[in-house]
Every structure is written in structure tokens, then in C-alpha cells.
Amino acid sequence: MAGIRVPRSGLGRPRTRPDAVLADRAYSSRAIRNHLRRRGIRAVIPQPSDQVGHRLRRxxxxxxPPAFDAEAYKQRNAVERCINRLKQWRGLAMRTDKLAIVYQAALPLAAILIWTAA
Known part of the structure; x- marks a missing residue:
């Protein structure tokens, strides 16, 4: 998350803190939730059934239970589909390039080609 830089419309420095982070159940740990809470970021992460059971047993x-926005979580599907389309490019999926700059240049190129094809 340290590499996130979202330019603002108009003047000002780029944003480095998202409003919310959408993740799947694998990222529902106490440490991740505490890190996001300290930075003031809303966590949209469902709880795995075993965590729910442990909490109820106590x-x-x-x-x-942690807050969960089901409507915001549905937007995660669009991101997952985009990543799957990007992974159809062999170089992006396997990351065989020696230099990171080549990978970072191929990513927007693939995104533009996918966007224009849609």
C-alpha cells in the first residue's frame, strides 16, 4: 500500500490513503484490520466462518463483529475480472521480465488494449 499514488483533480499532492480496501476472506486477520483502522481506512472484508464461530463461542x-458493507463488496467482482483479463497476457501472469520497469510498462499497455477491445 506504500506505492499507492492517486492524482487529485486539480491542485494538491496525490492521495496515498484509499477510502476503503476490498479484500477476500483470506485477508481477514486482526493485524490487517488493525493496520487499516490505524490509517483511517475502511475495511470491506468478510469474516471466514471459523472466525465467526470462534467469536460466537466466546x-x-x-x-x-467487524462492520461489513455487502454492496461495496460486490464491486470487488469487477476488479477480479479485470485482473483475470490481465493475467491472460503471459508476460504479466508469469512476470518473467528481468526489470520491473518492463513489467510496469506492460501493465498499462495491456489495460489500454483490454479497454479498447471491450
Whole structure:
């Protein structure tokens, strides 16, 4: 997340903190949620069933379940489909390039070609 730079429309430095992070159940750890909370980022991450069970088994000591926005989570599907389309490019999927700059140049090129084909 340290490499995120979103330019603002108009003047000002680029944004380095997203409004929300959408992730799947694999990223539903206490450490990740605490890191996002400290930075003021909303976590849209569903809880795995085993974490729900552990929390319920502890009763009132299990704490309140983390907030989850189901409507925002549905937008994650579009990102996943885009990544799958990008991974159809062998060089992007396998990352065989010796230099990172070649990979970083191929990524926008592939995105533009996918966007114009749609």
C-alpha cells in the first residue's frame, strides 16, 4: 500500500490513503484490520466462518463483529475480472521480465488494449 499514488483533480499532492480496501476472506486477520483502522481506512472484508464461530463461542467476550458493507463488496467482482483479463497476457501472469520497469510498462499497455477491445 506504500506505492499507492492517486492524482487529485486539480491542485494538491496525490492521495496515498484509499477510502476503503476490498479484500477476500483470506485477508481477514486482526493485524490487517488493525493496520487499516490505524490509517483511517475502511475495511470491506468478510469474516471466514471459523472466525465467526470462534467469536460466537466466546460469548460476550468475543466482541462485536467487524462492520461489513455487502454492496461495496460486490464491486470487488469487477476488479477480479479485470485482473483475470490481465493475467491472460503471459508476460504479466508469469512476470518473467528481468526489470520491473518492463513489467510496469506492460501493465498499462495491456489495460489500454483490454479497454479498447471491450
Amino acid at each position: 460469548g460476550s467476550g468475543g466482541g462485536r
